[in-house]
Amino acid sequence: MTRLPDPRIEACAKARLIETRAHAIAGFARHLSDIRDPTSVKPEEWASYSQSLDALLRELTNDVEIVISKVQHSI
DSSP states (O other): OOOOOOHHHHHHHHHHHHHHHHHHHHHHHHHHHTOSOGGGSOHHHHHHHHHHHHHHHHHHHHHHHHHHHHHHHHO
């Protein structure tokens, strides 16, 4: 019979992904905050930023929910 990995180990692995995604979101925020003239940015670029941030946020949310679930299973 195959043994499932310890949920605490999986939680720690997901935590590393959370850190990576959080850094990516922070990088986007830094990039946006450094724009000297926001009105010069084309609408397509704003849409791209929005879509990228939305995707990262969804992935981050999923990772956080998985960590919470793994931790609850290990209690």
